[in-house]
Amino acid sequence: MTSTEADGPSSTLPRRQLGRFLRDRREATGFTIAEAAKLVDLSRAVLQRIETGQIQKVQRQDVQALCEVYDVAVEETAMAIDLATRARAKNWHHIYGGLYDSAFTMYVGLEAAACRLSTYHEQHLPGLLQTADYARAIIRAFPQFTSSDVDRRIELRLKRQAVVTRKTKPVQMDVLLHVSALYRVIGSLRIMAAQLRHLAEMSKRPNIRLRIQPYSAGLTWGLPFGPFIIVDFDRTSKGEPVEPSIVFIEGGAAQDVYLEKPNDIRLYSELHAAIWDASLGEVESRNLLRQIAKEHERGER
Template sequence: MSSIEDDGPSSTLPRRQLGRFLRERRESTGFTIAEAAKLVDLSRAVLQRIETGQIQKVRKQDVDALCKLYDVGEDETAAAVDLAVQARAKSWYHAYGGLYSSAFNMYVGLEAAARRLTTYHDQHIPGLLQTADYARAIISALPSFTSREDIDTRVEYRMKRQVLITRRTNPVEMDVVLHASVLHRVIGGPNVMAGALRHMAEMSKRPNITIRIHPYSAGLTWGRPHGSFILLEFDRNARGEAIEPPVVYMDGGLSQDVYLEKTDDVRLYSELATAIRGTCLGDTESRSLLRQVAKEHERGER
């Protein structure tokens, strides 16, 4: 059997992402945990704990063996092994989202597993609420994406992600706060903006989605500037315990993305979200403002 050191019940993001990836690949190839474990000389209990992110020091050769068993390609195998190495770090910042395939995009993996998203955005509409035209305008503006095919693929992928909030069974809950500046920053032209804002107004009617506008008149919450952030919360088990601990995500833009896992950090951003929400327009007023500004874009008043 492989020698793997247990790090207790806590779980870091690289471990969780690696476990999630290995579990999905195992299930897609039809292996049970017991079958896969036996074929790579692991115990069932150990493989189960790897898949749930409960073991820190996973040997690289074990990850490589599992990837070979699941017929994973060379690039994704290398990325999975790298996650195993990163999982040993005490402090870890993820900067690989744009380099790996979608299977290794840390935020997308967390988003797909989340039960509830609490978001604050002051630059653009969040991806799960974007129209295809709005998404294309953002993606095509990136200097690294010059191929029409590449842009179309990324837009298509972003649109597919939106099934998380539109599916009939257990859609993800979204509590969205948008600063008013997002409504007026023209991305893709006035017609694209009008369509994007009308789309958000319609989406806000869904029982699992709340959209509130943070007006200019609200000033600075807590008297200091803060950027966009997303608080991700996950399902609970039969005992009422969170399957995964909550995480705060901040898009690093041109730098590293930041993920905060410490209880105090998560609580701070949860309290910040509550404070911002308290100075927002109400649901109905926010929906009306989205439609009003959409008309202004159509009339060329922006």
């Protein structure tokens, strides 16, 4: 047994993500915790704590051994080992660059485990609610992507949408869109019209609440701000969160940012609530989606 307990404060995000990844891979191969632990010379209790993100100093050799037992691809094994290294750092900066270019991404793992996503978008529409044509138009705009890259990313994006549409415990979404995102033509007017009609239909689902922030709402709190996503997780029978909430800020061409401090979570939760209150109601927002879709359709003729 080589992995050891944490001896000081650290960010929980890398180790939570590492634990989630290892647990998913173990379950996919059909091993119990006891069986997997025995194969890599760990105790059942230690492996369980690794999977729940409770151990800071997860040893690289343990991650390597577990990935070999689970038959993990070389690229994803390297990423898991990188997470183990980051999980040991006490001063992790909550920032990731382009390390997660495959299906094993930091945010996708969080999204899949979430019970609620509270989002705000002003440039484009959220990936979980995009049509394939809209997604393709966005992804193809990146000059570095080959045709196969585009296809792979669209496939991943559409697979991610299962968290919204699944029958068992679909993720709850509180979606805020700035009205400018509805007029920004991504792909073509035809694609935009279909996308907005899709949004209108999706907003009727019981697990989705969608509101549009009009131009007349001005600047909430008098401040300019960009898109963000608050990721919340289930609670235990005692009412405690299974995992602490996270704020995700997509970096685009820069670095993605993950905020974990309670003050940051509270600030963005209050900001989301303020934008929500300054936005159109849900029925009015749905009607506006359909109205702008008709405008796009007329412009296409």
